[in-house]
Amino acid sequence: MPKPGPRLRLIDVAERAGVSLATASRALSGREGVSEEVASRVRQVSKELGYVANPYARTLAGGTSSTVGLVVHQVDDPYFSEIAGGVIQVAAEEGLLVQICHSGRDPDEELRQLRHLITQRVGIILIAGSGYSDPRVEAEARAQLSEFQALGGRVAVIGRHALGVDAVLPDNEAGGRALAEHLLELGHRRIAVAAGTAGLTTVADRLAGVSSALRQRGLSLDTLPVVHGDFTRDGGRVAAEQILRDHPGTTAIIALNDAMAIGVLSTMRAHRIPVPERMSVVGFDDVSVAADLAPSLTTIRLPMTDMGRMALTLALKPRSTRPRRRSTGHVLVVRDSTGPTPRD
Amino acid sequence: MPKPGPRLRLIDVAERAGVSLATASRALSGREGVSEEVASRVRQVSKELGYVANPYARTLAGGTSSTVGLVVHQVDDPYFSEIAGGVIQVAAEEGLLVQICHSGRDPDEELRQLRHLITQRVGIILIAGSGYSDPRVEAEARAQLSEFQALGGRVAVIGRHALGVDAVLPDNEAGGRALAEHLLELGHRRIAVAAGTAGLTTVADRLAGVSSALRQRGLSLDTLPVVHGDFTRDGGRVAAEQILRDHPGTTAIIALNDAMAIGVLSTMRAHRIPVPERMSVVGFDDVSVAADLAPSLTTIRLPMTDMGRMALTLALKPRSTRPRRRSTGHVLVVRDSTGPTPRD
């Protein structure tokens, strides 16, 4: 195994291969204008010596950074850490650094993080997580990103559609529809929704799916309780408490992500309401613990790790004239938290 | 709010402040040898203009990098993502980049990641997660780290004690003892352990705590079943199946981390063994979902986020002559997964 020794420079490789610095640089970066023979010799020597380019010098000289900035709403939420896992996999394969930033679902903080990444000259920006309904926020983000792209930066987002960049889009609407259909087929009609913050597009999209399933059965979301709260476990608890208090006849609760569903389940347990016998509960995302809750959670599976991989892969491709969109697909995973309507 | 504009350089700040490049550099980096008056003027101008140094140029010139490499066993395991969250917080406060690497609990892969970080010239290396009992592995890692430190790199680790560097040390032994004492006080004697891979020091340390509690009661770990498996949910399931099969009289299972405990609980559910009525189960770590499992998990709480913060904070301090050690403390959190011995 080659032992690099921390001081090996490109010039060392060049000398050893008997070529100039410029030629060595071209050979290693796979650029045009080097005979295949020379190029392969340089690569050979480089490998033997265990040469690794200094990324700082490379960035400074070339203007293109090998750092990818990843902005997430919440680093220690499993939804985001699984996405980050996918991004990190691809980054490792490509020899890129990943810089993770945390916005805490605060749009202004997100804007600040974005600006910071741009100022730091990262080469790629990835944003994961719901967009905001507030057009001012999205317009500002959009402006920053397009300025960044104009300077050669690459961008991809996960779960945001209003940014005019390459996007990986989870099947939020279709997933919401599948969830509602599942409950309707089980006979539920008194359904309540524990929704995330009203200003998030993901919430709106999943809700739209629910609404469309209801409409197909001649029902309307407007007649059903939709309780908004934080897109977290605690948000789920608060929403569930409110639903139990204000809508005691409810037989099923749709939580719009698994974190909220976990909170809902915990509230049911606290009130000794058996799930699914008295109350069915569904989530969205299928984070890895969803299968281990008691009862195990019926939810929509999204391929989080793959979404992370896809996003970075998109960003690595040459920019296309129009933004690319990749849909994730989704699967309804039926487990033990849903059952037929209780008859009383 | 200052709008940086991506092309602002230190020379621009210097000119605006009416000083030379060198003076501006010194003023901003807080170095000696600038009159306080000049220094504060430069800082003022820099702030007004919204100047942010180019980290690549800075690293290339100064030799000290502002990226921190974080090596974890498993990025999407909550134990590690919470630690990473803490590291990211501090990094953000200090304007550092975080590069996360994943070793998959493979010691050779870890060594490879380490070498890669060193070659990439990161300024700080953080390693989180159990060490290996194999002295060869630890010696190799130790050698690499000391070479890195000799070149000016800073290092801190979480949960490893054999590396001769600053360390944040979870209370593994004391936690193991507390867990065992808790079960002993509830009357349990037929206790089994679902332990992680045998080669991990964390496993050995937690086991040592369990053993010491037993000894104090005149019992011995040698007479109890200790089943080794992966330090994951699936490892917990496999271990639990084996315990049920080979030691049907068992009344309590100590899982040496929460991931395994989740697997154990899921196996109990599959076998319809009520917890804690027929079987008590405990974990270790207190990942955030531990409270949401059914039954909620009795476990040892470790302050993961703080551990991440502490580790980076240690690494940021000037190096001391002898390695520093910070103990985390621990709390036994009693929840619903433990109860008195069943009498039959």
Added chain:
DNA sequence: CTGAAAGCGCTTACAG
């Protein structure tokens, strides 16, 4: 196809 040279934006001896 190949090389000599300039330049990326900083920091840090080296002089004053």
Added chain:
DNA sequence: CTGAAAGCGCTTACAG
């Protein structure tokens, strides 16, 4: 205390 200059290790026009 302050400044002019060299240098960090690359990439990329610019010549040949």
